[in-house]
Amino acid sequence: MNISLSGKRVLVTGAGRGLGRGVALRVAACGGHVIAVSRTQANLDSLKAECAAIETVACDLSDWAATRATLEALGPVHGIVNNAGVGLQEPFMEVRPESIDAMFDINLKAVVNASQVVARGMLARGEGGVIVNMSSQASQRPLVDHAVYSASKAALDQLSRVMALELGPQGIRVNCVNPTVVMTDMGRLGWSEPAKAEPMLRAIPLGRFAEVEDVVDAVVFLLSDRAKMINGVRLPVDGGFTAC
Numbered sequence: 454m455n456i457s458l459s460g461k462r463v464l465v466t467g468a469g470r471g472l473g474r475g476v477a478l479r480v481a482a483c484g485g486h487v488i489a490v491s492r493t494q495a496n497l498d499s500l501k502a503e504c505a506a507i508e509t510v511a512c513d514l515s516d517w518a519a520t521r522a523t524l525e526a527l528g529p530v531h532g533i534v535n536n537a538g539v540g541l542q543e544p545f546m547e548v549r550p551e552s553i554d555a556m557f558d559i560n561l562k563a564v565v566n567a568s569q570v571v572a573r574g575m576l577a578r579g580e581g582g583v584i585v586n587m588s589s590q591a592s593q594r595p596l597v598d599h600a601v602y603s604a605s606k607a608a609l610d611q612l613s614r615v616m617a618l619e620l621g622p623q624g625i626r627v628n629c630v631n632p633t634v635v636m637t638d639m640g641r642l643g644w645s646e647p648a649k650a651e652p653m654l655r656a657i658p659l660g661r662f663a664e665v666e667d668v669v670d671a672v673v674f675l676l677s678d679r680a681k682m683i684n685g686v687r688l689p690v691d692g693g694f695t696a697c
Contacts, residue, residue: 456677458485464530465489467537469496471637475665476534476672481506514563524570532583532676533571535564542598553601560605581624585675586613588629590691610687617685626684628675633691634662659692
């Protein structure tokens with residue numbers, strides 16, 4: 454399937470590494486103009502070195518006012534991928550208030566903030582647009598040590614459904630992508646121990662974790678006009694983990 458994002462300006466948060474970096478590079482390869490947002494300037498510099506056409510913006514998404522000011526100055530945005538996320542693993546009985554704040558600030562609050570800014574521009578132009586929120590299989594299935602992370606992603610799923618309901622009539626599509634463990638550099642490091650990985654792999658009918666390209670394919674499809682009738686969905690990219 455040929456996918457073109459030519460003429461589209463797509464904002465990607467958490468674009469400095471991992472999934473966000475993969476999305477940014479693929480959107481650029483599909484002809485889109487990428488606005489890559491990350492808190493870490495060094496990651497943005499290396500991304501720019503890899504693809505000079507990508508526009509980079511350093512921004513701390515946990516700062517509500519600064520984020521609004523930064524994104525409002527970017528000009529028209531036709532699509533946003535809310536990829537930035539915080540995933541701290543703690544047993545329920547050891548959850549700290551600062552962990553709750555850190556995960557909900559980025560996994561939910563920052564999505565509301567960035568999406569409001571982008572959607573206001575879409576509504577003012579009257580040409581619709583696309584919002585893709587990066588969720589997780591953890592929103593649907595309980596996982597040990599994931600209490601707050603799972604709660605934040607479940608909240609994101611439901612937020613996305615309400616956004617789809619409210620913004621759909623104005624031509625703005627909102628969807629979630631819900632991956633399993635993804636083999637980013639951090640994913641490989643965190644899931645390299647067989648004792649940890651094998652029980653999860655046994656629960657995935659396809660018997661493997663996702664590669665970055667598996668998730669990027671889903672995101673770019675949802676951004677494109679090929680998905681113009683898809684709105685309000687939770688798209689698992691989990692090898693069947695949540696189907697069982």
